[in-house]
Amino acid sequence: MATAGKVIKCKAAVAWEPNKPLVIEEIEVAPPQKNEIRIKVAASGMCHSDLYYLFEAKNSAGFPIVLGHEGAGVVESVGPGVTEFKPGDKVIPLGAYRCGECRLCKNPETNMCEKCWSNIESAQMSSSDTRFSCRGKPVLQFVGTSTFSEYTVLNQIAITKIHPDARLDRVCLFACSFCTGYGAAVNTAKVCAALKVQPGSVCAVFGMGAVGLAAVMGCKSAGASRIIAVDINEEKFEKAKIFGATDFVNPKAHQKPISEVLIEMTNGGVDYSLECVGDVTVMRSALESVVKGWGVAVIVGWNNVEDVSTRPVQLIAGRTLKGSMFGGYIGKESIPKLVLDHMAGRLNLDEFVTHTVKMDKINDVVELMKKGKCIRAIINISK
Ligand code: NAD
Ligand code: ZN
Ligand code: ZN
Numbered sequence: 001m002a003t004a005g006k007v008i009k010c011k012a013a014v015a016w017e018p019n020k021p022l023v024i025e026e027i028e029v030a031p032p033q034k035n036e037i038r039i040k041v042a043a044s045g046m047c048h049s050d051l052y053y054l055f056e057a058k059n060s061a062g063f064p065i066v067l068g069h070e071g072a073g074v075v076e077s078v079g080p081g082v083t084e085f086k087p088g089d090k091v092i093p094l095g096a097y098r099c100g101e102c103r104l105c106k107n108p109e110t111n112m113c114e115k116c117w118s119n120i121e122s123a124q125m126s127s128s129d130t131r132f133s134c135r136g137k138p139v140l141q142f143v144g145t146s147t148f149s150e151y152t153v154l155n156q157i158a159i160t161k162i163h164p165d166a167r168l169d170r171v172c173l174f175a176c177s178f179c180t181g182y183g184a185a186v187n188t189a190k191v192c193a194a195l196k197v198q199p200g201s202v203c204a205v206f207g208m209g210a211v212g213l214a215a216v217m218g219c220k221s222a223g224a225s226r227i228i229a230v231d232i233n234e235e236k237f238e239k240a241k242i243f244g245a246t247d248f249v250n251p252k253a254h255q256k257p258i259s260e261v262l263i264e265m266t267n268g269g270v271d272y273s274l275e276c277v278g279d280v281t282v283m284r285s286a287l288e289s290v291v292k293g294w295g296v297a298v299i300v301g302w303n304n305v306e307d308v309s310t311r312p313v314q315l316i317a318g319r320t321l322k323g324s325m326f327g328g329y330i331g332k333e334s335i336p337k338l339v340l341d342h343m344a345g346r347l348n349l350d351e352f353v354t355h356t357v358k359m360d361k362i363n364d365v366v367e368l369m370k371k372g373k374c375i376r377a378i379i380n381i382s383k
Contacts, residue, residue, distance in 0.1 A: 004077035004087070005031050008038070010382075012149030013362045014134055015054055016064045021363045022148070027066070027139060029151040030131040032079035036153050038131075039091060041381040043169035044071035044147035046365050047176045048209060048278065049302050053142060054366075058305050061121065065140035066132060069095040071147025071381065072162070072172035082156050090162050092175050092335050095120065095143035096326035097158040111330045116158075119144055145175075148362065150382040160332045162339040169356070169378050170349045171342055173210070174335045176326075177376065178349065181214025183327015184274055184300045186222045199223030201271035204262055205245070206286055208236035210352050210376045211300060212276035213243045218327075219272070220244030228270065230258060233372040242351055251285075259288035269295050277301045280308040292317040299323040352376045 008029045013022040032038045050067040075089045085091065098105045102114040120143050131153035132139040132146065146152045162171060185203070203219040205212050208231040219227045220243070229237060229245035237248040247265065251258035263269045269291030275283045278301030287297040287310055297319065299308070315321065329335070341347045355377035357365060368374040 007031065008076075008151050010150035011359060012066050012132070012134075012139075012146070013068075013359060014064050014139060015067055018063065019055055022067070022366065024360055024362070025134050027132050027134040027149060029149070029153060030133075032077060032082075032131075032153050034079055035081045035156050036079040036131075037082060037085050037091070037156055037159055038076045038078075038151055038153045039073040039093060039159070040076045040151055041068075041071045041073040041147050041149060043073075043172050044068045044379050044381055045173055045175075045177065045210070045376045046070070046362075046369060046379065048211070048369065049176070050142070051366065051369055052278065052302055056305070062140060064134065064137065065142050066146035066149045066152075067142045068147035068149070069093075069143045069145040070172055070176040070376075071145065071152075072166070072168040072175065073147075073152075073382075074168075076151060078156075084156060085159065085161060090164055090166055090168065091159050092162055092171065092331070093145040093147060093152065093154050094158045094160060094331040094335075095145050095176065096329075096331055097144075098330060098332065099157060111326060111328050147172075147175075147381065148359070148379070150359075157332075160335045162336050163343060165343060166339045167342075169380065170353070171335075171339050172378070173349050173352055173376060174338050174342075175331075177210035177352065178214045178347075179327045179329045179331065179334070179338070180300060180324070181211040181216075181274075181276060181327065182218040182221075183329045184276075184298050184324040185215045185218025185272075185327075187328040198271070200225045202226045202228070202266050204228040204230055204270045204273040204286070204289055206230045206273065206275045206282050207277035207301065208233070208240045209276060212274070213239060213352065213375065215274045215276055215300065216240060216243040216245050219274075224272075226266075228262065228265065230262075235372065239351065239375060257285065257288075259285045262289040266291070268292070271295060273297045275299050275301050278303045280306045283308045284310050287319060287321050288314055290319050292319065294318060296320045296322060353378050356380065
């Protein structure tokens with residue numbers, strides 16, 4: 001590649017400060033250093049976690065930053081020490097990766113990693129680094145990935161290679177929403193047996209965004225007999241039905257708390273509930289909607305600034321509250337297999353995609369997401 005070893009000037013959507021529109025800027029992307037890879041990003045979804053950083057995360061790592069963590073692209077060049085990848089490979093950058101060396105990575109029962117977690121919290125590609133700058137200022141790389149840029153740089157541990165025929169404007173959804181929701185419902189026999197939805201069980205999924213819809217899909221494929229879709233936006237129920245939901249509840253249409261409504265509907269509570277909203281009140285409802293004795297509630301929605309509360313007796317009664325990061329998937333190994341499932345027609349991603357736009361319309365996507373008017377808009381990042 002003619003660009004290998006050189007700084008690339010390219011377009012990116014920069015968030016200069018919280019609560020403001022993104023600005024399409026020319027940024028400079030440094031060449032990959034040791035063990036790093038520079039990727040030309042083809043397409044990216046926008047996830048609520050991007051919005052969370054922009055609008056809600058009061059203790060965020062800072063600005064300016066390039067958001068985006070649901071992308072797919074092609075390797076442009078590789079730094080010294082990279083043997084696993086070559087220019088032209090199709091890849092998916094991973095916000096959730098494993099360093100392979102820390103205490104957590106040594107335990108195959110979890111997908112968590114100390115290094116990855118600290119980078120997610122600091123919003124950088126490593127604890128002190130970024131390869132982006134704009135107008136002479138360093139620009140942070142959100143969870144390392146920054147897929148709202150034509151080019152991005154990641155360490156090879158945070159990239160997975162996928163099949164050369166993969167459709168990048170679809171399989172990008174494996175980088176976040178699909179794995180997060182689907183995995184929270186089905187994965188996990190090996191991550192945590194109690195999370196695994198059993199055949200014939202009754203499930204409730206709160207929040208019918210892409211993450212919640214993927215959770216509905218996961219509950220269905222695990223054989224749940226009844227899947228209750230809960231959302232305050234009834235426009236989402238049409239999609240929920242397509243993904244496999246059997247019952248539809250708008251909490252606002254009831255006088256009683258939603259947990260009581262679900263308990264009545266299910267003769268004592270659902271077996272599993274999945275919170276895919278990121279709201280601590282909804283998290284409490286999710287817990288209090290599961291049946292005494294064995295019910296499991298899973299927190300999927302992201303929130304790192306508020307406390308979640310409940311009365312201890314809710315847990316004493318035998319309910320379990322858990323969390324799930326990236327659906328328990330280890331992306332490096334799992335995503336290439338999911339891509340093959342998609343190519344073979346076993347996993348349909350098209351239903352998630354309600355809009356397709358070019359990067360210069362990225363603020364329209366922010367508005368669509370905020371207003372609940374899209375599931376996923378695919379942003380075509382580079383030409
Ligand atoms: P989204 O904004 O597209 O969808 C959220 C849905 O929740 C909307 O349909 C909205 O109408 C609904 N909702 C809002 N308030 C509600 C309420 N009180 N009761 C019921 N439904 C309500 O979001 P998304 O992109 O699907 O992401 C969902 C959540 O998952 C976010 O919190 C996101 O940050 C989080 N997330 C977590 C992980 C993880 O690894 N744990 C990864 C990705 C995303
Ligand atoms: Zn996400
Ligand atoms: Zn690790």
